Structure formats: C-alpha cells, structure tokens
Amino acid sequence: MGRHMDFRDYFQESLKDPESARLYREVLDEELSWLLHYLRELRKLSQKEVAARLGVSRSRISQMETSAGLSMTLEGLARYAQALGLSLRLEFTDEEGEVLARYHVGADEPIAEPAAKGWEPVAETWATLTRREKHLLEEVA
Incomplete structure (x- = not known):
C-alpha cells in the first residue's frame, strides 16, 4: 500500500x-x-x-x-x-486554524499611532472583539 x-x-x-x-x-x-x-x-x-x-x-x-x-x-x-x-484585519493562526493574535485598523483610525496598539491577543473573550464592538458594549453598559 x-x-x-x-x-x-x-x-x-x-x-x-x-x-x-x-x-x-x-x-x-x-x-x-x-x-x-x-x-x-x-x-x-x-x-x-x-x-x-x-x-x-x-x-x-x-x-x-x-x-x-x-x-x-x-x-x-x-x-x-x-x-x-475599508478596514484591515490581519490574523495569526496556529496549525489548527485557531486565531492567536489579530491586528485591526479601522477605516477612520489614525495610522500614525504606534502599531502595537492595534494588536490584540485573542486568548480572552474580550480581546477577540473589535474596537467598534468593544465601544458599542461600553456604551450599553
């Protein structure tokens, strides 16, 4: 075989x-x-x-x-x-496809800020949300 x-x-x-x-x-x-x-x-x-x-x-x-x-x-x-x-989202995934880190720049966000601010670890549920989603949740709370 x-x-x-x-x-x-x-x-x-x-x-x-x-x-x-x-x-x-x-x-x-x-x-x-x-x-x-x-x-x-x-x-x-x-x-x-x-x-x-x-x-x-x-x-x-x-x-x-x-x-x-x-x-x-x-x-x-x-x-x-x-x-x-448009916005840009870059994800780093492991061999199984699990997202380990995500970078997101919104269509209206200044890029001159240090790039490190855009990186989000995704091990926690909160970190998997986009900035817009976080902002909407904060407005409701």
Missing part, C-alpha cells in the same frame, strides 16, 4: 525546493496585487482618486496594483485599505 500524505504535509515538503518556493511567492505577490485592484474597482474609485487620498501619484497606485505584492508594508496595506474606506 502507498504512503498517504495530507495536503499540508505535501505543501510543506514541496516548498523545500527553492524553485517551488519562489514560484509560490510569485503567485502570492500577484494575488495581493490583484486583490488591491479588485477592491478599488469594487469601491468604484479610480487610481487617481485613491492616489489623491493617499497623497501619492497615480503611477504609484498602478505600481501597487501590479507589482507591490508581498513587499508592501503592513502600514502601506492599512493606508490603502483606508483610502478605499
């Missing part, structure tokens, strides 16, 4: 090959760039409008949407999301 390997094991094994790892990173870069373009169009905004909101050139937005990919900083992604009127 043949050896059985689940997809996660197969995937981890395949990434040991440098060429496979490089190709996988290229795919991730393309997907993120495509996602930025898709979200902008979904919000019915032009590159020029987003550029004006970010204080950058239209060509910089074009560059972000075609080649930025994984080289973008978290701050850059958060600012892009805010320029679209």
Whole structure:
C-alpha cells in the first residue's frame, strides 16, 4: 500500500525546493496585487482618486496594483485599505486554524499611532472583539 500524505504535509515538503518556493511567492505577490485592484474597482474609485487620498501619484497606485505584492508594508496595506474606506484585519493562526493574535485598523483610525496598539491577543473573550464592538458594549453598559 502507498504512503498517504495530507495536503499540508505535501505543501510543506514541496516548498523545500527553492524553485517551488519562489514560484509560490510569485503567485502570492500577484494575488495581493490583484486583490488591491479588485477592491478599488469594487469601491468604484479610480487610481487617481485613491492616489489623491493617499497623497501619492497615480503611477504609484498602478505600481501597487501590479507589482507591490508581498513587499508592501503592513502600514502601506492599512493606508490603502483606508483610502478605499475599508478596514484591515490581519490574523495569526496556529496549525489548527485557531486565531492567536489579530491586528485591526479601522477605516477612520489614525495610522500614525504606534502599531502595537492595534494588536490584540485573542486568548480572552474580550480581546477577540473589535474596537467598534468593544465601544458599542461600553456604551450599553
């Protein structure tokens, strides 16, 4: 009988090959760039409008949407999301998919604050709530 390997094991094994790892990173870069373009169009905004909101050139937005990919900083992604009127949420999960930490930047929150304020440990029920949810709960109390 043949050896059985689940997809996660197969995937981890395949990434040991440098060429496979490089190709996988290229795919991730393309997907993120495509996602930025898709979200902008979904919000019915032009590159020029987003550029004006970010204080950058239209060509910089074009560059972000075609080649930025994984080289973008978290701050850059958060600012892009805010320029679209969106929030950004980043989660770190373990092997079973349990969320261990979450970072959330709302559409109207200043980014100039230290980034550490946005990180929330999720071991406690209270910490799993977004800032907006916490604020709503505090208003009710």
